[in-house]
Amino acid sequence: MxxxxxxxxxxxxxxxxxxxxxxxxxxxxxxxxxxxxxxxxxxxxxxxxxxxxxxxxxxxxxxxxxxxxxxxxxxxxxxxxxxxxxxxxxxxxxxxxxxxxxxxxxxxxxxxxxxxxxxxxxxxxxxxxxxxxxxxxxxxxxxxxxxxxxxxxxxxxxxxxxxxxxxxxxxxxxxxxxxxxxxxxxxxxxxxxxxxxxxxxxxxxTELDLWEYIQRENIPMVSLYFDQGEGKRYRSLGCGPCTLAVESTASTVEEIVEELRTGKFSNIAERSGRAQDKEDxxxxxxxxxxxxx
Missing domain, CATH: 3.40.50.620 (HUPs)
Structure with missing residues (x-):
């Protein structure tokens, strides 16, 4: 397997x-x-x-x-x-x-x-x-x-x-x-x-495992995870006032997988955009x- x-x-x-x-x-x-x-x-x-x-x-x-x-x-x-x-x-x-x-x-x-x-x-x-x-x-x-x-x-x-x-x-x-x-x-x-x-x-x-599995299984995801043409997307979702989008042009699952494997997010914590984590x-x-x- x-x-x-x-x-x-x-x-x-x-x-x-x-x-x-x-x-x-x-x-x-x-x-x-x-x-x-x-x-x-x-x-x-x-x-x-x-x-x-x-x-x-x-x-x-x-x-x-x-x-x-x-x-x-x-x-x-x-x-x-x-x-x-x-x-x-x-x-x-x-x-x-x-x-x-x-x-x-x-x-x-x-x-x-x-x-x-x-x-x-x-x-x-x-x-x-x-x-x-x-x-x-x-x-x-x-x-x-x-x-x-x-x-x-x-x-x-x-x-x-x-x-x-x-x-x-x-x-x-x-x-x-x-x-x-x-x-x-x-x-x-x-x-x-x-x-x-x-x-x-x-x-x-891991986060990469999830996105590779999403890619393999073709699991539908909420659109917020993908860039809609503004150069930003969400990496982690929560309440609107406390969750920040990240700068990214990834608009497909394949592009997100590539970002996590070797790209800009390969060594950046997933919840870095969650403001309540910083407060804690x-x-x-x-x-x-x-x-x-």
Whole structure:
């Protein structure tokens, strides 16, 4: 097998192990390349059907093309699509774009707290009704005990400390020192009641692996990743006010692959355009300890 096929097979194995071992399972879909590749792998693992809900945390500041892409493919692929939101913080304008808190505080409110409350069922959750094409608020949301995430260990420092099956407590707090060992493809999937588990099928993938796989599998990506004639594109996607485009004329997957292999981005960190990382001292460990994706 070639390198990409080995990565694909391992990720599909992790996805099937997660589905076999966790009853209330969901998968985060941020609309970025990582989680979209993860979605493609899930569709492969389960023969075109994704047997668990897709969850998106909508901060209300995502770039509009991301939301349009999400809803288009959720309808096209008949996905069980859910989004969660910190409505209270948004209504109070307690956000960075409104000038009422720092970038990190905004991330904590609109991402970390929204994610926690979406996953445990205490916050508002909206589910796509495929008959009407509209999102409707769930009346009795239940908690997810396991959630699949498109985290890669090479993306930034704190993510390199993750495991394929990574336990959190009931409030999503992450104790790095209590991570279970994972040797020789043996994974711990049996955890104490009340444990919330994050599953990371892409942990060993690199940014280049992703784009080579996207090229091989012809996976549709949101247009923001490609230059539209202005000499700029996004390399990493997040909220509009905190995510900067990079200077690049790459307008195809092939050109992005070339930039990563030998070109201008071969030695530049992927998240260098994410302003909240700089505010957190160049990493996201404190946010991630509290439950950030």
């Amino acid at each position: 070639d390198h990409l096929t080995k990565l694909e097979n391992k990720s599909i194995h992790i996805l099937r192990e997660a589905y076999a071992n966790f009853k209330d399972l969901g998968m985060l879909w941020s609309i970025g390349k990582d989680s979209t590749v993860l979605l493609h792998l899930a569709r492969k693992a389960f023969f075109g059907h994704v047997p668990f809900p897709l969850i998106h945390i909508d901060t209300n500041y995502k770039i509009p093309e991301m939301i349009a892409y999400r809803d288009n493919y959720a309808k096209k692929w008949k996905l069980d699509m859910i989004y969660g939101q910190n409505i209270e913080a948004l209504q109070a304008k307690n956000t960075f774009p409104d000038g009422n808190c720092s970038r990190l505080e905004c991330c904590k409110l609109l991402k970390t707290e929204a994610l926690r409350d979406t996953l445990n069922g205490t916050g508002p959750r909206f589910r796509l009704n495929h008959e009407t094409g509209e999102y409707e608020r769930e009346k009795n949301p239940t908690a997810f005990t396991g959630v699949i995430v498109g985290v890669r260990s090479d993306e930034e420092g704190s993510r390199s400390k993750e495991r394929y099956f990574s336990p959190r407590n009931q409030t999503n707090d992450w104790n790095i020192g209590e991570q279970p060992p994972e040797f020789w493809n043996q994974y711990k999937t049996d955890f104490a009641p009340g444990t919330h588990v994050r599953i990371h099928p892409l942990l060993d993938w 001292g160049g990493g996201l460990e404190e946010l991630r300890k509290a439950g950030y994706m």
